Amino acid sequence: MKPDVMADGIYRVAAKIGNRDLFEGIWPIPHGVMLNAYIVKGSEKTAMIDLVKDWDGASEAVDRQLDELDSNNGNLDFLILNHMEPDHTGAMVAFVEKHPNVEILCSDKAVALIRHFYKIEKNVRPVKDGETIDLGGKTLKFFMTPNIHWPETMMTYAVEDRILFSCDAFGSFGQYEHCFDDELTLRERTLLEGETERYYANIVSSFSSFVLRGIAKLADLPISQVAPSHGVVWRGEPEKIIAWYKSLATYMDGPREKEITVIWSSMYGNTAALVPFVVEGAESEGLKVHVLEIPQTHASFVLEKAWRSEGLVIGMPxxxxxxxxxxxxxLDLLERSHVQKRKTMRFGSFGWSGGAQKQFDVFSETMKLDCVGVVEYQGSATEEDKKRAYAMAKEMARQIRNA
Ligand SMILES: Cc1cc2nc3c(=O)[nH]c(=O)nc-3n(C[C@H](O)[C@H](O)[C@H](O)COP(=O)(O)O)c2cc1C
Ligand SMILES: [Fe+2]
Ligand SMILES: [Fe+2]
Incomplete structure (x- = not known):
């Protein structure tokens, strides 16, 4: 890849990661992911914002781009670390060996993380909220935005060019040929649509209250570009990704989409037999219904649909x-991600004495679910069970529609 010119003296140096590995060791990335780092050159000094990790050739790819920008021969003055997760710091030890005099700027909380993860203490300087550095005609200002999504996270703002380097916030999964939102192909735009939402639900959703706090804090900042560490640079419509994240964060406590996500599993078909009745009941009120069988569908995709949906139906034996x-x-993942306060129903079969419902009730309580009802039956479902399931799903959909 070539460095992308974002403004005079400001560049993205990025790497494309393929689809072989899981993100964070858990989330599939069938369309890959971008690792974005940035270079800001003033008339006197140069800063690099975030690093990459040695993953699928990312270190080498970024290194070559630094060569092209003549920023690789002791020409870097600052390394700014917005976030310590290894996808943005993994290459740090090698980087510091190559740039021994670079000053590392980070949040207070990042200092200990740098020491523990990389055993680096020299030239590390914590910056304060609102502090600025002057690179010569380019001012960088730091905003502490804790817990989006680690405690040490901050953002960096290029004052004159009004560019926000937001690290994981405002990011997306997916690999894109083009750097900017305003040059994406239709295929890339469609990919971005799904992969932003799945990224949010998988990585960020747990921290939604902090996302809303961060967005409120940045509300008065004039922003011409949002430059995250994953996905594309939002130059055409920077306000779109911020508004989008705001609505995704709002899904935590609602309102959310008037949709229903049906998550079901079945060993021998007795629970499965009710799925079409539940789906038909929900659809009969005109609501969009997402139907996901587990474990065949990876939790990543289940979380994505559950996060946006007002209604949650759980079918299991x-x-x-x-x-x-x-x-x-x-359910453990949904609970951790703060999928909560949803309209819910559960159905499922048991053989002799049951037990699933008792355990489900505990989740229902901690997730503050508003349970419309349960259709549980011994062995195979009767016609009556099917009718009840249809009616219950319909009622749930009606309540969601009219809310
Ligand atoms: C490995 C295994 C463990 C089971 N444990 C219980 C149990 O503890 N209590 C119970 O009531 N039924 C139990 N069952 C019976 C199932 O709940 C029952 O067969 C049910 O109809 C399965 O629904 P399905 O066809 O949707 O998979 C068990 C079944 C299997 C295969
Ligand atoms: Fe992260
Ligand atoms: Fe990241």
Whole structure:
């Protein structure tokens, strides 16, 4: 890749990561992911904002771009670390060996993380909220935005060019040929649509209250470009990604989309038999219904749909006196991500004494779910069970539609 020119003296140096690995060791990236770092050159000094990790050739790719920008021969003065997660700092030890005099600027909380992760203490200087540095005609200002999504996270703002380097915030999964939102192909735009939402639900959703706080803090800042560490640079419509993140964060407590996500699993078909009735009942009120079978569908995609949906239907049988294990995993992830306060119903089969419902009730309580009802039955579903499931899903959809 070539460095992308964002403004006079400001460049993106990025790498494309393929689809072989899981992101954070858990989330699939079937369309890859971008790792974006940035260079800001003033008349006197040069800063690099964020690094990459040695992943799928990213270090080498960025290194070559630094060569092209003549920023690789002791010409860098500052390394700004907005966030310490290894996808943005993994290459740090090699980087510091190559640039021994670079001053590392970061938040207070990042100092200890740098020491623990990389055993680096020299030339590390914490910056304060609102502090600026002058590169010569280019001023960089730092904003502390904790917990989006680690405690040490901050953002860097190029004052004269009005560019916000937001690191993980405002990011997306997916690999894009083009750097800027205003030059994407239709295919890339469609990809960005889904991959922003899935990224948010997987990586950021848990921290939604901090996202809203961060967005409020930046509200008066004039922004011409939003430059995150994953995805594209928002130059055409920087306000769009900020508004989009705001609405994604709002899904935590609502309102959210008047849609229903049906998550179901079944060993022998007894629970599965009710799925079409539930779906038809929900759809009969005109609502969009997402149907996801687990464990066949990865949790990443389940979380994406559940995050946006006002309604949640859980279908599962009892397994060894408890919930079906893949559903436990899903509910645990949903709970951690603060999928909460949804309209819900549950259905499922058991063989002799059940147990799934008891365990589900605990989740229902901690996730503050508003449970419309339960259709649980022994063995195979009767015609009556099917009718009840249809009616319950319809009622749930009606309540969501009219809310
Ligand atoms: C490995 C295994 C463990 C089970 N454990 C229980 C149990 O603890 N209590 C119970 O009532 N039924 C239990 N069952 C019975 C299932 O809940 C029952 O067969 C149910 O109909 C399965 O629904 P499905 O066809 O949707 O998979 C178990 C079944 C299997 C295969
Ligand atoms: Fe991160
Ligand atoms: Fe990241």
């Amino acid at each position: 009892t397994y060894e006196y408890k919930m079906f294990p893949p559903m436990y995993h899903i």
